[in-house]
Amino acid sequence: ASSRILNLAVIPGDGIGQEVVAEGLKVLSAVLPKDVKLETKEFDFGARRYHATGETLTDADLDALKAHDAILLGAIGDPSVPSGVLERGFLLKLRFAFDHHVNLRPSKLLPGVATPLAGQPEIDFVVVREGTEGPYTGNGGTIRKGTEHEVATEVSVNTAFGVERVVRDAFARAQARPRKKLALIHKNNVLTFAGHLWTNVFNKVAEEYPEVSTEYMHVDAATIYLVTQPERFDVIVTDNLFGDIITDLAAAVSGGIGVAASGNINPSGAFPSMFEPVHGSAPDIAGQGKADPTATVLSVALLLRHLGHEAEATRIEDAVSADLGERGDLPARSTSEIGDALAARVAG
Ligand code: NAI
Ligand code: MG
Secondary structure (H helix, E strand, O other): OOOEEEEEEEEEEOOHHHHHHHHHHHHHHHHOOOOEEEEEEEOOOOHHHHHHHOOOOOHHHHHHHHOOOEEEEEEOOOOOOOOOHHHHHHHHHHHHHOOOOEEEEEEEOOOOOOOOOOOOOOOEEEEEEEOOOEOOOOOEEEEOOOOOOOEEEEOOEOOHHHHHHHHHHHHHHHHOOOOOEEEEEEOOOOOHHHHHHHHHHHHHHHOOOOOOEEEEEEHHHHHHHHHHOHHHOOEEEEOHHHHHHHHHHHHHHOOOHHHOEEEEEOOOOOOOEEEEEOOOOOOOOOOOOOOOOHHHHHHHHHHHHHOOOHHHHHHHHHHHHHHHHHHOOOOOOOHHHHHHHHHHHHHO
């Protein structure tokens, strides 16, 4: 076999981002076949760069990132930076610039993992969250700021193009899964303009997928079902804001933030997709070796699957399952000890 190159941009970021990304790379190196050469370039985005230069993400940065096959991100954010600066100036800017319109967040309750839900429900679903529209586009403004007459708008932007491409992605994912179920989550009884666009597009695309069974539910009802009947879900498609909220709930019921992985995907491949744990930089435990690197390792599996390395992705997921299954019997391990154990499993 001719040798291939995996050209990876690495953004450890802030706080525990640094610690968990090191373990993600450790497992990635261990799992890659010999004929794939891993080339990484590290970027210093985050709070330190912002304090040093005032920059969050420049056009030159975007050009440099563009040249990679994929991006692995730890977390960006620190209490020393005003709220919104890094979220808008880095995370959202990158998602929009690289058109990461599919935000993929799988939720699977793995054996041996505790859930706050009673019993041990079977949880195995994936949320396809729209990533570039909705209320997150920065379409809004404020007047009379700081007065008793302050006005603020935050417009939800929904385009037929943007909705259709993410709905199509969700149907294709549902079709490829054994249960072939897809739920649209919105609030079309109250948010009627956006809600009807979503519902109409969803119903139209559904005609092309006769094998996929569909349902619609309001987002408030969905929060009930995610807790009372999580086994009911297979694939969920929803808008940017609803997706943000329900995926945190999904992470909470299916093993917690330490195991929740995500991908910010550009399915066309026009720009590199970015993979990251759902959690943030956890300043409360940063630098202490207490962070669980599992969410990052599972994000590496999503990255590999996206790039066509299905066998390696599955090896990582199996290693995580096996490791989690034995955790209850082990004394607490440090970040790097968990990384070492996972790397040993995927290599062996
Ligand atoms: P967080 O996810 O960083 O932490 C929430 C809680 O979960 C903390 O108690 C933390 O110790 C714990 N936790 C998180 N990850 C963990 C891990 N791998 N292992 C063990 N425990 C873990 O959320 P928080 O505190 O709201 O945000 C902290 C900073 O991270 C903020 O600046 C925020 O803006 C940023 N953030 C960045 C994200 C990103 O880069 N995509 C996503 C979410 C938050
Ligand atoms: Mg969130």
